[in-house]
Amino acid sequence: MKKLILVGRVAAGKTTLTQALKGEQLHYCKTQYINYFDTIIDTPGEYTEVKQLGAALALYAYEADIVGIVISANEPFCVFPPAITCMVNREVIGIVTGVDKPDGNVEQVRRWLKLCGCEKIFEVSSYSGQGLTEIIEYLREPSDAPDARPV
Numbered sequence: 670m671k672k673l674i675l676v677g678r679v680a681a682g683k684t685t686l687t688q689a690l691k692g693e694q695l696h697y698c699k700t701q702y703i704n705y706f707d708t709i710i711d712t713p714g715e716y717t718e719v720k721q722l723g724a725a726l727a728l729y730a731y732e733a734d735i736v737g738i739v740i741s742a743n744e745p746f747c748v749f750p751p752a753i754t755c756m757v758n759r760e761v762i763g764i765v766t767g768v769d770k771p772d773g774n775v776e777q778v779r780r781w782l783k784l785c786g787c788e789k790i791f792e793v794s795s796y797s798g799q800g801l802t803e804i805i806e807y808l809r810e811p812s813d814a815p816d817a818r819p820v
């Protein structure tokens with residue numbers, strides 16, 4: 670499968686999404702470091718939020734085929750500047766997480782992701798499973814089994 674790196678604020682839902690895409694049972698686990706061996710590279714939110722760590726994300730993006738900017742549906746503001754996608758030479762997709770949240774504003778987050786430069790945007794809920802199939806199919810390569818999923 671294509672390798673996806675997830676970037677986004679603390680509590681954006683990156684780890685929960687990783688677990689859901691892998692078909693694992695959901696459990697809270699604070700991300701402490703970058704493990705770049707798996708199909709999905711999950712990053713700590715601090716790398717997105719702290720300027721001095723941000724450059725590492727651009728470097729780790731080279732380990733992946735696709736970069737996923739993750740923003741939860743109820744985030745109050747966007748930490749990513751406009752046109753940030755040109756900072757990496759990889760395809761960048763947008764992922765709106767937590768679309769099940771009652772206080773979410775999916776349309777607002779879609780606008781932020783478009784401003785970032787994302788052309789393809791997925792809407793998911795790791796809790797309900799909404800939108801997971803679309804991402805898995807997007808990552809699947811022609812040589813993969815039809816039911817292959819990230820490991």
Ligand SMILES: Nc1nc2c(ncn2[C@@H]2O[C@H](COP(=O)(O)OP(=O)(O)OP(=O)(O)O)[C@@H](O)[C@H]2O)c(=O)[nH]1
Pocket residue numbers: 677678679680681682683684685686697698699700701712713714715766767768769770793794795796797
């Ligand atoms: N309602 C709802 N809550 C979610 C969803 N995804 C994640 N959460 C909750 O949001 C919180 C943070 O999720 P994480 O996946 O740990 O967030 P993260 O982006 O990995 O955070 P860091 O590891 O700190 O960078 C947890 O309490 C999750 O249960 C979702 O789809 N719906």
Ligand SMILES: [Mg+2]
Pocket residue numbers: 683684685698699700711712713714
């Ligand atoms: Mg995490």
